[in-house]
Amino acid sequence: QVQLVESGGGLVQAGGSLRLSCTASGIIFAITTMGWYRQAPGKQRERVAYITRGGSTNYADSVKGRFTISRDDAKNTVFLQMNSLKPEDTAVYYCRPLGSESWGQGTQVTVSS
Numbered sequence: 001q002v003q004l005v006e007s008g009g010g011l012v013q014a015g016g017s018l019r020l021s022c023t024a025s026g027i028i029f030a031i032t033t034m035g036w037y038r039q040a041p042g043k044q045r046e047r048v049a050y051i052t053r054g055g056s057t058n059y060a061d062s063v064k065g066r067f068t069i070s071r072d073d074a075k076n077t078v079f080l081q082m083n084s085l086k087p088e089d090t091a092v093y094y095c096r097p098l099g100s101e102s103w104g105q106g107t108q109v110t111v112s113s
Contacts, residue, residue: 002026004095004104011110012085020080020107022095029076033098036069036080038091038109050098051078063089085111 008020020036035050049059049069057069068081078095092106 002097002100002102004097004102006093006095006104006107009093009107009109011112014085014087014111014113016085016111017081017083018085018109020082020093020095020109021077022079022104023075023077024095024097025076027097027100030073034069034071034078035096035098036078037094037096038089039094039106040088040091043091045094048093049080082109085109087111087113 003025004022006022008018010018012018031053033050033052036048037045038048039045048063049067051057051069051071059067066084071078090109090111092108094103094106096103
């Protein structure tokens with residue numbers, strides 16, 4: 001059973017930074033592509049970034065150059081460093097392994113203008 005625990009969200013002013021963490025269990029983390037997703041009020045959930053087992057990364061155009069995804073396989077943890085935050089980044093952020101249908105509880109990110 002896949003379990004995902006996200007943390008690190010909060011309230012920040014525009015231009016600020018946050019670092020999200022997600023610890024996963026129930027998977028072979030080191031060989032799993034991990035993604036970060038977000039869902040803003042009234043909008044569909046969208047993928048923000050993903051990182052492969054080899055460390056290759058991919059970002060949504062809306063966050064490219066501002067967000068950085070990374071992983072620590074020894075700790076079964078994936079991170080999302082978010083810089084230059086904008087009010088439109090406000091959302092609940094989730095992580096999920098590629099191919100999994102499981103979701104964690106998410107972590108709320110609120111960016112004030």
